[in-house]
Amino acid sequence: MPRWGMVIDLDKCFACQSCTAACRMENNTPPAGKDQAGMGRTILWNEVLPFVEGEYPNVKATLLPRPCMHCDNPACIKVCPVQATYKNEEGLVLVDYNRCIGCRMCTVACPYAVRYFNWYAPEWPEDLKAHLNPEPEVQPRPKGVVEKCTFCVQRLRQARETAEAEGRTFQATDYVPACVQTCTAHARYFGDLDDPDSLVSKLAHSPRAFRMFEELGTQPKVFYLKQG
Amino acid sequence: MTAIDPNPQKSKLSRRDFLKLGATAAAAGAGLSLLRPTHKPLAAQPDPEEATVKTTCALCPSGCGLEVRVVDGKAVKVEGNPLHPLNQGVCCLKGQTSLEVLYSPERLEHPRLQTGKRGSGDWKELSWDEALGLVANRLVSLREAGKPHSVALMHGDLRGQMRQVVNRFMRAYGSPNVISRDSLGEGAARLALWLSQGVNALPVYDLNNSNYVLAFGGNLLESSRNLIGYLGAAAFMRRGRPQRGKLVAIHPRLSLTGIKADEWLPIRPGTYGALALGMANVIVNSKLYDEDFVRDFTFGFEDFEDAAGVTHQGFKSLVLETYTLERVAAVTGVSTDKIARIAGEFATNRPAVAVLPTEPGELSSGNALYTALAVHALNALVGSIDAKGGVLLQRFPKLAEWPAYALDETARRGETKERLDGAGTQFPLALSAYQNVPERILAGQPYPLEMLILLNANPAYEMPNGGRTLDALSKVPFVVSFASTLDESAAQADLVLPASTFLEIWGDDYLEGTGYAGVSLRRPVVEAVHDTRNPGDVLLDLAHRIGDPVKQALPWPTYQELITNRLSVFDWEKLEANGNWSELVYFNAAPGSPAWQEVVGRDRLNAPKDGRFDFFSRERFALPGSDSAPSAMLRASSACLPHFDIPATLTDSSADALDYPFLLVTQPLITQSSQWQGIVPTLQECYGLQGNVKWDSWVEIGRKAAEALGLENGQRVWVESPLGRVQAMVRVYAGLWPNAVFLPPGQGHHTFVRWGRKSAEAMLVGANPNALTEITSEPLTGLAVSGPARVRVYPV
Structure with missing residues (x-):
């Protein structure tokens, strides 16, 4: 079984937010609109976070793309009272929308703040519904459940189906999430962390590699490569 | 003309069928994939459930290749086309969200006529036939009245063949007034290349091979003309090759480019030109410039005497005398040691390149041309003109010939009329002066305007000028807009002919910004969502309604036929399969190789007179009339040299x-x-x-x-x-x-x-x-x- 992981090279990332947009278009997260966005209720599974420090002219700004870390030791799972959120055998941390009772314990427990609560049923202007991704995994989520990045789990299923249809064995390189495929500077890498020959596992062992809040012991499977 | 199957690119196979057929296909060793077009569909499906269609984006000037996943006739996801040389499979956020454009509830669904007062919002929807009948009648009667020149067309971005279509339409009709938005933004860079290299083109920067990039303006990695190419190149410059290049962003604001650059150099707004000349001073003073290139391939570096025996100042003595570090530091607010350090780094880490901004507002401080010339001169100082890692020129492929057409008497007379925007008369060096149009309309100069066509143009938003643009629009008896949504200018129009989005039309794009010649094909991904049309089709339709000579200039019945005809020089099957065609020879050629010599030699011949880079612009010198931009810093002949005028607001x-x-x-x-x-x-x-x-x-x-x-x-x-x-x-x-x-x-x-x-x-x-x-x-x-x-x- 592969253990899926991602590497984001901050030296190559130019904060263009294409990942953010690709994620929304792939995973059917609804537009929040001005009112709800003003309350911080925008659902973007893959936001780029700004950190601006220092005073003019010595300003240091960091722009950090942040998907779900798909931790090996996730804090969100431990607090879920109904086992709606779980880690599957390939290391993906997923939510069963049918089980989720919307208690939002996980949104608080997650140190990366990547879990989004549906305060209301998603709304699109009627015309815009035409472009929604028809895959079953990404059908609009109901009111009152928590959702998050799945590493585009529907693409994993699609890749397996295609491999099967073509009569070949599924390879780890057959599957990438939407954000990785669209990354304008090729700053994102994706693959099997357990395969020592895969590019991601090599990069994850690079001296530039670090993980967010590593000291918390969550063991994220998203690695960043330092800038410069 | 090649015959075309309406949908050859869609793999006519649903995923469900794919699964069923999987075993057979594998046994046959077909090795096909959903992403690859097939010309031999395995299953005859009258209505394909799922397909992937290659097309070309049109949301910014880059024109990346896209692959759109279409399920049940609805476009559901956009990805980059991996076979496109520009974006190589990636796709920016605008491309990703293009489906929100396609299915936008803001789109106009039918042609509409404003029946009440202009701006009243009393609209009546009408059919295309009625709407085009209205426009054609107006055009014909104006032409018959001998006033075709009183029709003007203002346009923003035009893609591929559309530029020629618009120009041919207006020329054959008899109007000189095709007015491009260039003058708001990229016009300065274009003009700088014309005055220094004799080429009317936008510079292409070979960042992939550059060791030091000085980005003037904040838009290199955010909104430049070739954004995706430059993003990929900047990443390659850092992590894709053994030697890491350095990127310096010069802008008053810490933009994304500044944040992600190796160094941000804050500068007083509007003073890029002074900084560039100050850096030139350091480079010349310390003899760090490329002496061979400057001696063999440039003009006007040293002082010289012209044919009339008048002595002119050269670039060298200009920067040494006038642009001393202290003065430049005082003007730009950048410290002397920083200027000296950056200049030194720039000159000693070759190939180095100084990048000009092309977006509106970046250079528009009243000194745009000379600022652009000053920045571009840095490239000549370090020998980065037509050089790997430096500035390249865009090539264009040779396409099928345009049909010949003869201008009739009316069209010939129209051609000689003064342009509405004053380009060529009021502004001798201008190709267009978009922002001048409202003033001229209000003044009734040079003649009253009878009809205005807006194509990708929204002047009421771009330059409201305190409401005067709206006044100007309301003064024109008939305004037609091709807007897709009811934008600020369309709201003031008489007639709106809603344009289809790029996902619904045929078209093409040159691979501009890459340097090499190539085209990228645009084709409908889905059927038109609303009752809208491609502006190209509308112009062809109008040409037929007006008749000769416009019809003679644009004989094709549809834009699709125009495109297939123009691109018929290529292997159509390959073009469709890849979504694009390109010639990479020059780009990949080693300097000195035959391919390189052929092209570089040709460029040099294009430059004025002897093919040298002009520090002292001979094009400018040849212009009648003396210096029209007086400044204390100037001598008489220095109007031909890059120099810096302090913006009035500073x-x-x-x-x-x-x-x-x-x-x-x-x-x-x-x-x-x-x-x-x-x-x-x-x-x-x-x-x-x-x-x-x-x-x-x-x-x-x-x-x-x-x-x-x-x-x-x-x-x-x-x-x-x-x-x-x-x-x-x-x-x-x-x-x-x-x-x-x-x-x-x-x-x-x-x-x-x-x-x-x-x-x-x-x-x-x-x-x-x-x-x-x-x-x-x-x-x-x-x-x-x-x-x-x-x-x-x-x-x-």
Whole structure:
């Protein structure tokens, strides 16, 4: 079984937010609109976070793309009272929308703040519904459940189906999430962390590699490569 | 002409069928994939459930290849086309959200006629036949009255063949008035290349091979013409090759480019030219310039005597005498040691390249041309003209011949008329002067305008000039707009002919910004969502209604046939399969190889006279009339040399300086869709990255200034200039020149849709910063002058 992981090279990332947009278009997260966005209720599974420090002219700004870390030791799972959120055998941390009772314990427990609560049923202007991704995994989520990045789990299923249809064995390189495929500077890498020959596992062992809040012991499977 | 199957590219196979057929296909060793087009469909499906269609994006000038997944006739996901040389499989956020454009509820569904007063909003929908009948009647009667020149067409971005189609249409009709938006932005870079290299083109920067990149302006990695190419190249420069290059961003604001660059050099707004000349001073003074290149391939470096025996100052003595470090530091606010260090690094880490901005507002401080010349001269000093890692010139492929057409008497007379915008007369060096049109209409100069056509153009938004543009529009008896949404100008039009989006039409794009020759094919991905048409088709239809000579110039019945005819020189099957065709020979050629010599030799011949790079512009010198931009820093002949004029708003003696203490800088953002009315919801929700602002405008202000004014983050304030005021939210931002404020462009559009829960049905999203700026024209070049405007900020 592969253990899926991602590497984001901050030296190559130019904060263009294409990942953010690709994620929304792939995973059917609804537009929040001005009112709800003003309350911080925008659902973007893959936001780029700004950190601006220092005073003019010595300003240091960091722009950090942040998907779900798909931790090996996730804090969100431990607090879920109904086992709606779980880690599957390939290391993906997923939510069963049918089980989720919307208690939002996980949104608080997650140190990366990547879990989004549906305060209301998603709304699109009627015309815009035409472009929604028809895959079953990404059908609009109901009111009152928590959702998050799945590493585009529907693409994993699609890749397996295609491999099967073509009569070949599924390879780890057959599957990438939407954000990785669209990354304008090729700053994102994706693959099997357990395969020592895969590019991601090599990069994850690079001296530039670090993980967010590593000291918390969550063991994220998203690695960043330092800038410069 | 090649016969075309309407949908050869769709793999006519649903996923379900695919599964069923999988075993058979594998046994046959077909090895096909869903992403690959097949010309031999395995299953005859009358209505394919799923397909992937290759097309070309048109949301910014880059023109990346796209692959659109279509399920049941609906486009559901956009990816980059891996076989496209420009984006190589990646896709930016605008491309990703293009489906929100395609299915936008803001789109106009039918042609419409404003029956009430202009701007009243009393619209009547009508059929295309009626609408085009109206336009054709007007055009024919104006032509018969001998006034075809009183029809003008203002256009923004035109893709591929559309440029020629528009020009042929208007020329054969008898009007010289094809007015391009160039003069607001990229015109300066284009003109700089014309005056220095004798080529009317935009520079292409080979960042992939560059060791040192000086990006003037904040837009290189955010909104440049070849954005995706440059993003990929910047990443390659850092991590894709053994030697890491350095990127320096020079801009008053810490933009995304500045944040991600190796160094950000804050500079006083409007003074790029002085900095470039100061750096030239250091490079010349320390003899760090490329002596071989300067001696063999340039003109006007040393002082020289012309044929008439008059001595002219050369570039060398100009920069040594006038642009001393201390003076430049005083003007630009960049310290002398920083200027010297950056100049030294630039000259010694070759290949190095100095990049010109092309976006509106970046150079428009009244000194755009000479600033562009000064920056471009740095490239010549380090020998980066036509060189690997330096500045390349764009090549264009040779396509099928255009059909010949003969101008009749009316068209010939029209051709000789003065242009409405004054290009070539009022502005001798201008190709167009977009921002001058409203003034000329109001003045009735040079003749009253009878009809105005707006194609990808929204002058009422781009240059409101305190309402005068609206006055000008209402003065024109008949205004036609091709807008897809009811934008600010379309709302003032008589007739709107809604354009289809790029996902619904045939078309093409040159691979501009890559350097090498190539075309990229655009084809309908889905059937037209509404009753809209490709403006190309509309012009062809009108040509047929008007008759000869317009019909003779554009004989094709549909734009699809025009495209297939023009591109028939290529292997059509390959073009369709790859989505594009390109010739990489020159780009990949080693300097000195035959392919390189052939092209570089040709460029040199294009340059004025002997093919040298002109520090002293002989094109400019040959122009009649002497210096029209007087300045204390100038000598008589230095109008032909790059030099720096201080923008009027920067001279602190101006009376405004006390009342309006801040300089307004603005710079296009990556989240801004310039062609589309600002309402693309996902772009709005990513809009202000550094300040995390969504669905709104914000004004960035330095901490000291904010404290002095008692302003806090999130507070609503007025930003006011002598021309008007707009409301925005305060964002205290450390990355800003101390007395500058920043307003994001692209906001301030009306929306008529309820986007998300509890949002208003109709509202203004943010504020239009153009409303604060008086947009005028440079005397010689007709380029836009837009500031930096002076503003003040106070709480609501």
